[in-house]
Amino acid sequence: MAREQMNIVIVGHVDHGKSTVVGRLLADTHSLPQGKLDSVKKECERTGKPFEYAFLLDALSDEQEQGITIDTARSFFKTAKRDYIIIDAPGHIEFLKNMISGAARAEAATLVIDANEGVRENSRRHGTILSMLGIKQVIITINKMDLVKYSQSHFEKIEKEYRKFLAEIGQVRPLCFIPISAFHGDNLATRSKSMPWYKGPTLLESLDTFEKTPPKSDLALRLPVQAVYKFTNHGDDRRIIAGRIESGRVKVGDKIIFSPSNKRCAIKSIEAFNAPKHLKIESGWSTGVTLTEEVFVTRGEILSHELNTPNVSTRFRANLIWLGKKPFVPKQEYKIKIHTQSQIVRIHTILKVMDGSETGSVLKKNQVDRHDVAELILETRQPIAFDLIGDCDATGRFVIVDGYDIAGGGIITAVEKDDQEDFRAEAKLREFNWISGGVSLESRSKRLGHRAALVMFVGKAGVGKHKYARSIERDLFAKGMSSYMLDGTNILLGIDADLVWIESTQRELVRRFAEVARILLDTGHIVVSTTNAIGLADFAEVQALIPNFPIFIIDVDPSKQSIAPSNIQLTGKEPEMEVTQKILDILKENQILES
16 A cells, blocks of 8 residues: 655755754655765865765755755655655755745645744744645644753743744744754654653654645546637647646536636546546546537636535735835735736735744735735736635636736635625526527537627727727628627617616626627627727626636727726727727637638
């Protein structure tokens, strides 16, 4: 039988002895390659360096020269109970990104504090990060007890201080505090004779009390779409949805749904490269599936079972640590990367900012500065699919990109209601119960030579929306496409004729417009819409009601003052042919039209 494995991470302030702890564990559990310990000792004699157990782990030459761990190193040792994959994460403040990437893979953690130096800024900061990453199984080791003459009172003073800090940040409740001297081997694999006052377990005994995380295959199915492949040039008509199964399992015949588009179908086959096909597959595997219907999905959607779907929203509550050189500020747009999804994001509300290096220091500020930890509500430009960190870590963690740099990372702790929640619920109910005709949307796309899409021209009256809309409609029609211009006035004078203007009328206008557009899109049209009653502010509501069709926004604003997101911004003075070509290019880039 295969032995149980567990990933644990070693963290702590720089020079507090993390690598020495790991090196000593490897030596004391006889997990080193034969002769490795002797060769390192001989090399230290040759170079005149005092021997350090950390040298067994710090494999990079520049780490040995500088005496700090730069990257996360992985090593292996075993006890009678299980095999351990142990991650030694950097302690220096400049390498926090590396520490986070290492800790993110761990099921449990050991945090090391130097008994002589006491609790330092990164001791607190790393405790905060462990809390933020959702790592709840933690052991605190007070190292270098030999430097304080194995003092019980000194140990208890540090334990009291750090317990108080962990209680203030919440989440992390340490299983125990262990006094150790890694260099001398005290209380690591064997009990220390120098500290008879300590009656608790050794570090190795404590590690074996960690509970193994339940198999991810037992959780809800989550397969973020990485790419879609079609090999038509090779006479292969399969359309393969590829990605890594982050949790759960799936088998041929399962009914599935893609979020946030609400597109439903069933699994036709499970594909493998240069290998036999599977009938079922589970978490941890990168795979491809084909579907019973050729629905169009894109990178960033999540495949799940119908009865257990991820959350979908434009807003969520998150805990975040900011590592960017420039502060994280409201009103500015950034990019969020979560599973395979990449989306524009900004701060909606800053709830709390903390200095992760100080005890209980809640800061009064309207931005998040470097090394700050924050609780905030983030808002994406378009709806995204995600999970809470406690439900699925792969779809509940994210990073924030500022320019070209990864500037922050965090976890999603709660879903926040946004203005489109009711519309999304209505759209989901409608799509789940939609009665399809005898001709599929994919069949219509093949016949017409293009996919359905909505091109929305928005802007005030008299800015030139109609001339551009008619131009693109004519051009598409002349090329043999099925295009139709849907003007808002026709809807106002038709199905909206019974509306009396009250506070809620605008939402009803949007709802009816979107439902008419949805029917035209279902017939395979490229719908070109113009309306004065529905503008950029209403776009999110239209999108919530039509999540399973691509929508492109063309903003016509002579003042050039519009800052709302759009695919193309115009002043109304651009030549019609130029605008038409820009729209055609966007439709080709997004695979609405063939290139």
